[in-house]
Amino acid sequence: MKRIVLILMMAVLSLSAATETELQRAYAKEIAFLKAQKEMLQQRLSQVKKEDAARVSSAKKEIASLQNDVLVKTQTSDRLGEQLFRSQQNAENISDDTALLESVALQGQSSLAPYGIKLAIDKNDYPATLNQLFAETLKLGRNLSSVNVTEGSFYLKDGTEQKGKLVKVGNIATYGVAEGASGVLVPAGGDKLKLWDAPASAATATALAAGQMPASLEIFVYENVSKEVEDKADKGVMDVIESGGIIGWVIVVMGLFALLLVVLRGFFLSGAASKTLPVAKETLVELQSKGVEATLNFLKSRKGAAARVMKATVRNLDRDREHVEDIVAEAIMHESERLDRYGSAIMVVAAVAPLLGLLGTVTGMIATFDIITEFGTGDPKLLSGGISIALVTTELGLIVAIPLLLLGNMLNGWAERIKDGMEQSALHLINEYNKQK
Known part of the structure; x- marks a missing residue:
């Protein structure tokens, strides 16, 4: 049994050894075949690469040639485009020049027609037409000069x-x-x-x-x-005012009324100013020589703002100084209403007059535009009415306002100086009375 097994094992080993040798031979043949295939493929690949390189080089040369052709054709196209643009510009310039020449010829024809000169326009020969135009114009200019x-x-x-x-x-x-x-x-x-x-x-x-x-x-x-x-026509003052319309008359009437107030206030302030210093001196003399009661009796016979302020001062001389000064200030404040009489009315007229002038300006311009809308601007005479109202009312408003502003401020300053004079006189009276105590 053992011998049989041993024989079998030896047979198997011999068979496996034989098989391994055949496989090695087969593998060697296959490897040799593959190496041959590899070398052949490498040769083929090398040949293909050379052929492709040749084709690429040829294609690049062809592309470069085509690019040069395209560049040349592009430059040619641009040059032809510029030539076409210049040709179009020349055509437009010729058309414009032709239209200008035609316009000059037509204008010359219409300008010479009123003087009986007929200008024949030849559209096919504008230079001849212009020569005739210049010749006729020069001749006409000599005649007219x-x-x-x-x-x-x-x-x-x-x-x-x-x-x-x-x-x-x-x-x-x-x-x-x-x-x-x-x-x-x-x-x-x-x-x-x-x-x-x-x-x-x-x-x-x-x-x-x-x-x-x-x-x-x-x-x-x-x-x-x-x-x-x-x-x-020579225009008088009444004509100028009349050309300003109803607003012009309103401004003039207000100006005359304000002028009357200026005169009245001037007379009133003149009287008050002329009495302030004499009354103060007389009151001081009476107080120093005759006393308080006699001075009060003296002041009762006097009239005017200064006399009333002095009377209030003398009546309260025995009080504390601060109290007396308050009484003096109160008395002057009571007299301020009389001294400032008509002042506000004058300043109101001075402020309203230019506004009325502006109102007249607006009214005149509205009337002017209404006439322009209805009749146009062909006849300047139609516009004169509205323009007169627009300008004259402004002029009248300024003529009234400027003097009134000056006079009104001067009168207001005059009134303030009178008040200051009364206050100084009263304080001087108080100081002199205190010295006698």
Whole structure:
């Protein structure tokens, strides 16, 4: 049994040894095959890398060439774009210049038409049109800048028509020379002229008619002959106030009323100021010579603010000084109402007058804008009413307010000085009385 087992084990060992040898051979063959495959793959990979490197290098060269082509074409495109933009600008400039030339030609045609000059516009030859325009304009300018003497007629100041010589200075001024009437002429409406109220212009008209140039030129320049120039009317004070409307009259009435108050207060303060110092001296003399009772009897016969303050002072001389000073201050305070009479009313009018002027300004501007809305701005005469109210009321308000402010403050200062004088006189009286004790 043991022998059988031993034989079997030897057989197994021999078989395993044989198998291991065959496996090693098989593995060796496989490894050799794999190494051959690896070397072949490495060669193939190396070849592929070379081919890819060649392709990449070729592609890069091609890309660089294409980039150069693109850059060249981009530069060409930009250059062509700039040329196109300049061409468009030139076209626009030509169009604008053409429109400008056409506008100048049309404007010249309309400007020359009133003088009887017809300008033919050739749209295909604007330089020729402009040459004609400049030539006609230069010729017209020479005619308008010269002095021409013609026969004609003009109206005198009394409205009668007078025949004589018309000395035209271009188309901006005209002089009339006739027997017994000469001078500068102004438009009278309807392409007519009338003699203007300027006696000094007669010598100028005569000299120009004789072909001479005077030393000084009395001239009236007008825009056109169709619009009449009205004679300037001299405005009085009442006319100025009337042009301000009802607000102007209100300001004037208030100003006159305040002026009356100023006069009344001035007279009142003048009387009070003139009595303060004499009454104080007389009271001191009576007090020093005759005593308190006699002084009170003396002051009863006197009238005025100073006398009343002195009376209150003398009546309380025997009291403590502080008490007497309080009584003096109270007495002066009672007199302040009389001394300040009309002062507040004057200052109120001085403050209200410019406000009324501002109200008139607003009212006048509203009226002016209403007229502009309805009739437009073609005729300035329609706007004169509202403008007069706007300006005149402001002027009247300031004329009333400025003097009243000055006079009112002066009168207030005068009243304060009178009060200070009464206070000083009363204190002086107290001091002198205390010295006698």
